Amino acid sequence: MKVLLAFAGLLAVAAANPPVSTGKVVCYYDSNSYVRESQARMLPNDLDPALSFCNYAVYGYAGIQADTYKMVPLNENLDVDRTHANYRTITNFKTKYPGLKVLLSVGGDVDIEDSQKYNLLLESPTAITAFVNSAVLLAEQHGFDGIDLAWQFAKTKPKKIRSTWGSIWHGIKKTFGTTPVDEKESEHREGFTALVRQLKQALSVKPNNLLSITVLPNVNASIYYDVPSIINLVDIVNIAAYDYYTPERNPKEADYTAPIYAPQNRNPLLNADAAVNYWLQSGAPSNKLVLAISSVARTWKLDAESEIAGVPPLHADGPGEAGPYTKVEGKLSYPEVCLKLINPAHQKGMAPHLRKVTDPSKRFGTYAFRLPDDNGEGGLWVSYEDPDTAGQKAAYVKSKNLGGVSIMDLSMDDFRGTCTGDKYPILRAAKYRL
Ligand SMILES: *[C@@H]1O[C@H](CO)[C@@H](O)[C@H](O)[C@H]1NC(C)=O
Numbered sequence: 326m327k328v329l330l331a332f333a334g335l336l337a338v339a340a341a342n343p344p345v346s347t348g349k350v351v352c353y354y355d356s357n358s359y360v361r362e363s364q365a366r367m368l369p370n371d372l373d374p375a376l377s378f379c380n381y382a383v384y385g386y387a388g389i390q391a392d393t394y395k396m397v398p399l400n401e402n403l404d405v406d407r408t409h410a411n412y413r414t415i416t417n418f419k420t421k422y423p424g425l426k427v428l429l430s431v432g433g434d435v436d437i438e439d440s441q442k443y444n445l446l447l448e449s450p451t452a453i454t455a456f457v458n459s460a461v462l463l464a465e466q467h468g469f470d471g472i473d474l475a476w477q478f479a480k481t482k483p484k485k486i487r488s489t490w491g492s493i494w495h496g497i498k499k500t501f502g503t504t505p506v507d508e509k510e511s512e513h514r515e516g517f518t519a520l521v522r523q524l525k526q527a528l529s530v531k532p533n534n535l536l537s538i539t540v541l542p543n544v545n546a547s548i549y550y551d552v553p554s555i556i557n558l559v560d561i562v563n564i565a566a567y568d569y570y571t572p573e574r575n576p577k578e579a580d581y582t583a584p585i586y587a588p589q590n591r592n593p594l595l596n597a598d599a600a601v602n603y604w605l606q607s608g609a610p611s612n613k614l615v616l617a618i619s620s621v622a623r624t625w626k627l628d629a630e631s632e633i634a635g636v637p638p639l640h641a642d643g644p645g646e647a648g649p650y651t652k653v654e655g656k657l658s659y660p661e662v663c664l665k666l667i668n669p670a671h672q673k674g675m676a677p678h679l680r681k682v683t684d685p686s687k688r689f690g691t692y693a694f695r696l697p698d699d700n701g702e703g704g705l706w707v708s709y710e711d712p713d714t715a716g717q718k719a720a721y722v723k724s725k726n727l728g729g730v731s732i733m734d735l736s737m738d739d740f741r742g743t744c745t746g747d748k749y750p751i752l753r754a755a756k757y758r759l
Contacts, residue, residue: 346612346728347612347723347728348759349380349561350380350381350752351537351561351731352375352732352734353382353385353734354372354383354734354735355734355736355737356384356404356411358734358737359411361651361736362650364660365648365736367735367736369414369415372740373421374748376418378749379422380424381426381561382427383473385430385435385734386399386436387429387436389436394452395455396456396472416469417468426470427468427469427470428471428473429473430473430539431460431474432474432541433539434475436477444478444507444513447519448509448513453519457523457527460524461528470533470534470535471528471534471535473539475541476517476538476541478541479506480544482506484578510548515551517549517550518554521536521538522554537559537563538550538561538563539565540564540565542566543569547603552608556607556608556610559613560613564600565617565619565733566596566600567583567621568623569583572644573655577640577642577643578638578640578641579638580639580708581692582622583690583710584597585717585721587599588688597616605725612726615722615731616721616727617731617732618719618730620658621657621658621737622710624646624655624656624708625644625655625705626646626704627641627697627704627705628640628642628704635680635692637708645707646705648661649661651737657709658737658738659710659751660741662709662711663743663744665678665705666681676703678695679694679695679705680693680695683713687714691709692708694707712753715751715754715758716754719755719756729759730755738750738752
């Protein structure tokens with residue numbers, strides 16, 4: 326009898342909690358890739374070879390209309406117009422991949438006009454309601470299975486590198502006082518909890534609708550995410566634990582952009598393990614947590630003052646030059662990096678290739694660099710994720726029993742197979758190690 330009761334108890338527990346699910350792969354699609362040029366231009370059909378590896382696809386990104394607080398497409402003509410209708414093109418992939426769930430994400434650091442609207446919205450119950458109603462409608466109209474909130478909270482201040490002049494200026498600023506990053510932190514935290522609650526309720530009209538949240542880089546989760554209040558309402562927490570160091574935030578110092586653990590003498594909070602532990606220690610079930618793997622490399626210029634060993638952290642002189650295809654300073658796609666690692670036949674006129682330095686400890690990541698020439702030109706330092714380090718992150722996720730990984734995003738992975746012939750090598754390597 327006792328055994329029977331215990332068995333019944335087990336069944337009850339099993340019924341109350343959804344079955345533990347690990348090994349998930351969440352694939353972000355940045356729709357801005359549609360308007361990139363030549364090799365970097367990705368069309369929705371280029372997603373096809375990736376989707377058999379993905380449990381979830383997340384369309385990035387929708388935005389918020391500043392005056393109405395409604396969730397809206399950021400690119401009407403690409404996202405929803407009859408000629409392109411990319412929302413529908415992506416959700417239609419569910420016919421070919423019946424297990425695939427497709428979410429629509431809002432924010433993602435690309436909705437930059439009137440960026441204060443993300444704070445103001447959380448201060449107003451009417452705005453929250455307007456947002457929630459429009460979000461559910463937008464998802465419904467285009468066949469999405471739910472919403473991902475990649476909320477644009479205020480970011481932490483980057484570390485300062487002080488030259489002598491810098492310290493004098495710092496002294497002056499101190500006397501006048503500095504404004505905190507976000508004066509209404511607790512109000513925004515409470516507003517976000519209210520928003521999650523309402524959105525969950527509104528999405529529940531369809532039993533299979535999903536709600537996920539993405540914690541964007543350099544957002545301090547312990548300030549904005551009230552884990553005990555929201556964790557039961559969300560299906561996935563995607564932790565974007567990368568861009569701890571970027572050439573925009575840290576122009577004078579290059580360092581590992583997405584270490585799993587803290588390298589020596591660094592801030593112990595700025596790494597994936599610390600970010601994951603915040604959620605676990607606050608009571609989040611491990612299988613809801615997804616760790617992001619960024620396919621975007623971060624690059625800095627090296628100059629004559631940079632230490633010649635190349636070991637981070639090292640002096641840098643701002644963002645490295647833009648890539649040939651993605652054309653943004655300080656950023657390269659994975660295929661742009663892999664092409665810089667080889668120099669076929671040492672062609673004249675081509676910049677010398679980068680030297681790749683792997684990390685035998687598998688804790689911090691890979692970098693590659695090239696020192697400046699005698700004229701002080703051409704120096705470059707790149708922190709990036711490759712198939713090996715993506716695999717290491719997946720192995721970390723598995724060892725911690727987390728829900729899975731996300732790839733942020735597919736368009737910056739090698740979707741054409743330029744590096745080795747295999748399409749989506751970062752995605753594949755991560756999937757393989759889960
Ligand atoms: C995040 O905020 C907490 C206070 O809530 C603070 O102790 C911690 O240092 C902050 N983390 C970072 C990385 O700034």
